[in-house]
Amino acid sequence: MYFVVQIFLMIENTAVPVMVTEIVPFEQVGAFSSIRVSVYTFGQMIASLIMTVLIACVGYIGVLI
Numbered sequence: 510m511y512f513v514v515q516i517f518l519m520i521e522n523t524a525v526p527v528m529v530t531e532i533v534p535f536e537q538v539g540a541f542s543s544i545r546v547s548v549y550t551f552g553q554m555i556a557s558l559i560m561t562v563l564i565a566c567v568g569y570i571g572v573l574i
Contacts, residue, residue, distance in 0.1 A: 563572055
């Protein structure tokens with residue numbers, strides 16, 4: 510399952526910047542790219558906070574199940 514998720518994540522990480530450069534003018538691509546990276550980083554932060562609480566509640570085995 511992890512392998513499938515990584516494949517789709519790789520496709521998304523490649524397709525979004527390519528489509529942005531075709532749709533958005535070059536003057537705005539830098540700002541969009543920085544916002545995209547900021548949103549991605551914020552999502553990772555939220556995920557790690559949720560996982561920390563979840564691991565404290567049910568343990569590592571419970572998270573994996």
